[in-house]
Amino acid sequence: MGxxxxxxxxAQEFLEFGAMSHFLPKSVRNLIExxxxxxxxGPKSAQRLAVHLLHSPESKIEALGKAVVGLKENLxxxxxxxxxxxxxxxxxxxxxxxxxxxxxxxxDILDAQxxxxxxxFKGLYHVLxxxxxxxxxxxxxxxxxxxxxxxxxxxxGDAEIVRVSEIILATNPSLEGEATALYIQKYLREYDLKITxxxxxxxxxxxxxxxxxxxxxxxxxxxxxx
Ligand SMILES: [Zn+2]
Numbered sequence: 001m002g003x004x005x006x007x008x009x010x011a012q013e014f015l016e017f018g019a020m021s022h023f024l025p026k027s028v029r030n031l032i033e034x035x036x037x038x039x040x041x042g043p044k045s046a047q048r049l050a051v052h053l054l055h056s057p058e059s060k061i062e063a064l065g066k067a068v069v070g071l072k073e074n075l076x077x078x079x080x081x082x083x084x085x086x087x088x089x090x091x092x093x094x095x096x097x098x099x100x101x102x103x104x105x106x107x108d109i110l111d112a113q114x115x116x117x118x119x120x121f122k123g124l125y126h127v128l129x130x131x132x133x134x135x136x137x138x139x140x141x142x143x144x145x146x147x148x149x150x151x152x153x154x155x156x157g158d159a160e161i162v163r164v165s166e167i168i169l170a171t172n173p174s175l176e177g178e179a180t181a182l183y184i185q186k187y188l189r190e191y192d193l194k195i196t197x198x199x200x201x202x203x204x205x206x207x208x209x210x211x212x213x214x215x216x217x218x219x220x221x222x223x224x225x226x
Contacts, residue, residue, distance in 0.1 A: 082127040082144045084109050092124060099123045100162040105148065105184060106170050107131050107177065110209035115170060118217040126151065131176035132183055140183065149187060166194040169226055172208050185226050197226040
């Protein structure tokens with residue numbers, strides 16, 4: 001009997017039994033193990049995904065495999081904003097239509113993407129790659145903070161020199177995000193800069209990347225001096 005003869009439910013039971021008893025072929029067990037290492041994917045979800053893939057046509061699996069393998073192939077970090085990109089500097093940093101005097105500081109690349117999706121923001125980004133969290137050993141040196149300060153000090157933005165006039169602190173409304181925003185605000189106090197913090201329409205302890213576009217849009221437009 002071929003695998004296609006299994007109903008999804010039967011295949012699921014088969015996998016659960018197999019995962020427990022090591023009855024499954026090594027390739028399937030490996031896949032379940034690797035999938036379950038992904039964030040938000042527990043062993044059950046990993047098994048369900050494995051079943052789904054077992055039922056998928058070869059071409060779909062190949063396309064998925066290629067996308068995974070090729071993920072890092074053509075990617076670089078933009079050394080201006082530290083967003084992930086295909087070119088350094090990235091298309092946002094080199095876009096002549098964007099306002100290079102305004103920099104929106106975010107914790108990670110998904111936050112930048114979430115703000116970009118609102119289509120409200122026409123400035124540049126700076127991705128910190130995390131937030132201050134002494135308990136996890138994340139201090140200023142572990143983040144792209146000095147790069148941010150250098151960017152402001154040197155007026156670096158694209159090839160031309162542009163003086164930054166506003167910094168929008170769009171770190172998450174969590175303890176770490178607030179601490180990071182405060183750290184940046186204290187450091188930049190001496191500079192002739194407008195420093196704003198996105199509005200509190202966002203749930204405390206929430207994550208920017210999960211906020212809906214309307215909430216995020218409002219938070220951005222309702223930003224206040226920090
Ligand atoms: Zn960039």
